[in-house]
Structures are given as C-alpha cells and as structure tokens.
Amino acid sequence: MKTALTDPAQLPVAFEAALNRGDVGGVLALFAPGAAMRTVTGAVITGDQALRQEIGGTVAARGRLTNKSRHALVGAESALLVTDWTLEVTAPDGRRVASAGTTANVARRDADGCWRFAVLNPLGTA
Template sequence: MSPVITDPARLPIVFQDALNAGDVDGVLALFAPDAGMRTVAGEQLTGAAALRAEISGTVAARGRLTNVQRHTLVGAGTALLVTDWTMEIDGPGGERITPTGTTANVARRDADGGWRFTVLNPLGTSGS
C-alpha cells in the first residue's frame, strides 16, 4: 500500500517522483478510484484502465517530469493544485521533445485523511 499523502501540496512532487522512477502503480495510487484526466492532446480519460494506459505510455516514452507547485487552495475537503510542469519525452518520431504547461488539478481528502487526485488537467485553462 502506498503512503498516505496528508498535505495536498505534496501530490505533484510525489506524482513526479513516481513517474520519473517508472512506477506506474505508484502514480495510479495517487488517483481516486473515480478519477478523470485530460491528456495533453485534449482527450478525456476516465477509469483505471484508461489511466493506466496513459501513464504506462508516458513511462514507455521515457517521460521525465519536473513539477513546480504554484498554488494550493484548500476548502471543504477539496484542493485545487496549480502546478507548472516540464516533460522531457520521446516524440512520435523518436525525437526528444520538451512540452511545458500549467495544470489545474483537483484533489480530495479521503476518509483515511489522505489526498488523491480526482481530476488531472495538465492543460490548465487552455482551450486546446
């Protein structure tokens, strides 16, 4: 069982560290069971299988994530996490690319006092 994250501001760094270690299960442990994600391509994902496929694909493409937490706003057992990110990753043609962005992620506190992502949106407020 993964450690309980008691400070929601730690979620982006724990996510980064697990992803960079190639620990797909460690990343997925940070998601609530009913979590959803918007990919950098704009696709909406829900469900454990879709999330596993997305994270596994990032690991397979040798993704290397750097997160810098900008804001954490907490209220009513919910947190909004705004994080600047840079991802080094193999592109479709095998070239190394480095997309960047700012997330608008949502987490909630579970009954055990731990925080888990419910919505990941690496595109933040971007419409594309």
C-alpha cells in the same frame, strides 16, 4: 496500492517522483477512485485501464517530468493544485521532445485523511 499523503501540496511532488522512476502503480495510487484526467492531447479519460494506459505510455516514452508548484488552495475537503510542469519524452523517431504547461488539478481528502487526485487537467484553463 494506496498513498499516505496528508498534505495535498505533496501530490505533484509524488506524481513527479513516481513517473520519473517509471512506477506506473505509484502514479496510479495518487488517483482517487473514479478520477478523471485530461491528456495533453485534450482527451478526457477515466477508469483504471485508461489511466494505466496513459501513464504507461508516458513511462514507455521515457517521460521525464518536472513540476513546480504555484499554490494549493484547500477548503471543504478539496484542494485546487496549480502547478507549472515540463515533460520531456522520446518521440517515435527517437528525438527528445519537450512540452510545458500549467495544471489546474483538483484533489480530495478521503475518509482515511489522505489526499488523492480527483481531476487532473495538465492543460490548465486551455
């Protein structure tokens, strides 16, 4: 599945929408081939299987994401996307737990003119 986003600022919006509707494939379509993601635990993952497992786990925990874009800086077919986020999930004991932070994500424009995440870092500069 591919995305047709021609404005990199729409990537966090599309990520939020797909995750909140439980659409793992829709979230994964926002990633460029070879993309890397730093998880909220600090681990860095790459590859379709690892990304699918991470996103699938968040969906299974009934994740509810809220993104608020700060800015998108675009240049040289790349974009730095800074976004404030809050993620609420169901813990194994059934409690709803919320975490929050600010991302520092990098997107790139592919040959088809569409934007996809190349690096996701929900921990920002931490």
